[in-house]
Amino acid sequence: MPPDTVQNSTSVPSKKGSPAQKNTMATIDGNAIARQIIQEVREKVASLAPLVPHVVFIRIGEDPASISYVSKKQKTAAEVGIKSTLEVFPPSISREELLARIGTLNADPSVHGILVQAPLPPQLNATEVFNHIRPQKDVDGFTSTSLGCLAQELPNAFPACTPAGIVELLKRTGTPIAGKHAVVVGRSLIVGKPVALLLLAKGNDATVTLCHSRTRNLADLTRQADILIAATGKPNLITANMVKEGAVVIDVGVNRVPDATKKNGYRLVGDVDFENVAPKTALITPVPGGVGPMTVAMLMRNTLAAALASPL
Ligand code: GUN
Numbered sequence: 001m002p003p004d005t006v007q008n009s010t011s012v013p014s015k016k017g018s019p020a021q022k023n024t025m026a027t028i029d030g031n032a033i034a035r036q037i038i039q040e041v042r043e044k045v046a047s048l049a050p051l052v053p054h055v056v057f058i059r060i061g062e063d064p065a066s067i068s069y070v071s072k073k074q075k076t077a078a079e080v081g082i083k084s085t086l087e088v089f090p091p092s093i094s095r096e097e098l099l100a101r102i103g104t105l106n107a108d109p110s111v112h113g114i115l116v117q118a119p120l121p122p123q124l125n126a127t128e129v130f131n132h133i134r135p136q137k138d139v140d141g142f143t144s145t146s147l148g149c150l151a152q153e154l155p156n157a158f159p160a161c162t163p164a165g166i167v168e169l170l171k172r173t174g175t176p177i178a179g180k181h182a183v184v185v186g187r188s189l190i191v192g193k194p195v196a197l198l199l200l201a202k203g204n205d206a207t208v209t210l211c212h213s214r215t216r217n218l219a220d221l222t223r224q225a226d227i228l229i230a231a232t233g234k235p236n237l238i239t240a241n242m243v244k245e246g247a248v249v250i251d252v253g254v255n256r257v258p259d260a261t262k263k264n265g266y267r268l269v270g271d272v273d274f275e276n277v278a279p280k281t282a283l284i285t286p287v288p289g290g291v292g293p294m295t296v297a298m299l300m301r302n303t304l305a306a307a308l309a310s311p312l
Contacts, residue, residue, distance in 0.1 A: 005028065005029050005032045005033045005036075005172060005173060006026040006027070006028060006029060006173060006283065007026060007027040007028075007029050025278055025279055025280070025281050025282065025283070025284065026282070026283055026284075027278070027283075027284060027285070027286050027290075028169060028173055028283055028284065028285045028286075028290060029289070030169060030285055030286075030289055030290040030291055030292065030293045030294050031289050031293045033168070033169055033172050033173075033293075033294065033297075034165075034293035034294050034296065034297040035293075036172070037168065037294075037297040037298070037300070037301060038076060038079065038080055038297050038300060040301075041080045041082075041297070041300045041301055041304050042079065042080040042081060044304055045080050045081040045082060045304055046081060048307065048308070051307060052081065052082070052083050052307075053081075053082045053083065053112050053113070053303050053304055053306070053307030054082070054083040054084070054085070054110055054111050054112050054113070054307070055077060055082060055083070055084050055085075055111075055112065055113035055114070055115060055139060055299075055303045055306075056084070056085045056086075056087060056105055056111050056113070056114050056115070057070050057073060057074065057084060057085070057086045057087070057115050057117065058087050058088075058089065058098075058101070058102075058114070058115065058116045058117065059086065059087070059088050059089070059117045060088075060089045060090075060091060060093055060098070060116075060117070060120055060121060060124070061089075061090065061091035061121060062091075063119065065254075065256075066117045066118075066119070069117065070086065070117050072296055073115070073296055073299060074086060076296045076297070076299075076300060077300065077303070080300050082300060082303055082304070082307075085111075087101070089101075091121040092121075093121075093124075094123075095123065095124055095125070095128070095129075098116075098124065098129060099128075099129070099132050102114060102116070102129070102132045102133055103132065105137070106132075106133065106134040106137060109310070111137065112137060112139075112303060112306040112307040112310050113137050113138075113139035113302065113303040113306045113307075114133045114134075114137045114138070114139070115139055115140050115299070116129055116130065116133070116140075118190065126189075127189075130142040130143055131143050131144055135149075135157055136306065136309065136310070137306060138157070138158055139158055139161075139299060139302040139303045139306055140158070140160065140161060140299070140302075141157065141158040141159050141160035141161065141163075141164070141194065141302065142160060142189060142190070143157075145157055146158055146159075146160070147160075147189075147193070147194060147197075150194055150197045150198065150201070151197055153201050153202060158302040158305065158306070159194065159198060159298075159302075160190060160191070160194040160195075161294075161295045161296075161298040161299045161302065162190060162191050162195070162231075162252060162291060162294070162295045162298075163191060163194040163195035163197075163198045164198065164298040164301075164302075165291060165294025165295050165297065165298045166191075166195050166198075166229060166250050166252070166291060166294070167195070167198050167199065167204060168294060168297075168298065169250065169285065169290075169291070169294055170227065170248070170250075173248075173283055175227065175248050175283065177199065177204050177205065177206050177227070178204070178205035178206070179205060179206070179207070180206050180207070180226040180227055181206070181207050181208075181209065181224055181225055181226045181227070182196075182199045182206040182207070182208050182209070182225065182226070182227040182228075182229065183208075183209045183211060183221055183222050183224065183225035183227070183228050183229070184196045184199075184208065184209070184210050184211065184229045184231065185211045185212075185215075185218070185222065185228070185229065185230045185231065185232055185237070185238070185271070186211075186212065186229075186230065186231035186232040186233070186252070186271075187210060187211075187212040188231060191229075191231035191252050192210060192212070192231050193210070195229060195231070196208045196210045199227075206227065209221055209224075209225075213232075218242070219241060219242040222238065222242040222243065223241075223242060223243065223244050224244065225243075225244060225247055226244070226247060226248065227247070227248045227250070228243060228247050228248070228249045228250070229250045229252065230249070230250070230251050230252060230253060230270070230271035230272050231252035231253065231271065232253060232271050233253055233255060233271070234253070234255070234271055235253065235255040235257055235269045235270075235271065236269060236270075236271070236272070236273040237253075237271045237272075238251075238271055238272040238273060238277060239273045239276065239277070240273065240276040240277050240280060243277050243280050243281065244280075245280050246280075246281070246282045247280070247281050247282065248281065248282055248283045248284070249272055249277060249278075249281045249283070249284040249285070250284075250285050250290070250291060251270035251271055251272040251274070251284070251285050251286075251287050251290060251291065252270070252271065252291050253269070253270040253271030253272070253287060254268055254270070254287060254288070254292060255268065255269050255270065255271070256268060257269050268287055268288050269287060270285075270286075270287030270290075272284070272287075274286065274287070
């Protein structure tokens, strides 16, 4: 595995009376891997001049997490030479108004990618909104067409960014996937379902178990995982007794928990009890700095691909 993408092997604290054991656990540096991809995209974008890929971000309302995510996406787009436009609508926007705006962007040849940041206000049906985006501009990979292409293993659609980022993290850290048992916890449209399909696809060839909130004996299943992917939005759901020694653990959770010692009053934690799980693992992603930066990097890659596929 490339040494600059994996941080510091650690020593496991010794048990009473026994010498400290050296464990092979290492933290995956998602920022470093994302930087490699961003550099690759930047070089490719530069070679396209005078074509400038253009992505439109639609944000509805003032959800602080959404503001932060979209701002990071815009900042990275600027870094790689992708043009981005932000359109902000009030939470009261009607279904008709939003669908009409997406329709206009669909028809605009100067726009290569469209992303509607989730979550959406309750009067809007997220599936309907995502499905209104032309598949050729669906850089998020959330439309029925994109997900259907993933299921049918057709290359002519964009993979969802977080799932694609997870598989890229595994590949770039030299983690074997073929024949391994990947257990995915969480069945969301954004992560759980598409990452299960991607790991299962020919070429990746994992054996996949997809768990969710109604799964019985969750720990019995997660303990079988060679690769464990937690995407539930439940802080510290995955505890040390749920993880096999030497597993690779990918934590997709980004949960704000109150922390009076922090200036902003909260800290970010994943779905995995990092402190206690990490010493058992071969590789683990931290939160923040693991999967998050990969989502943005893969969005840049999808936007580049959308621009390349569009007529000049
Ligand atoms: N909300 C949280 N993650 C995502 C994402 O990857 N794309 C969109 N559109 N919304 C999100």
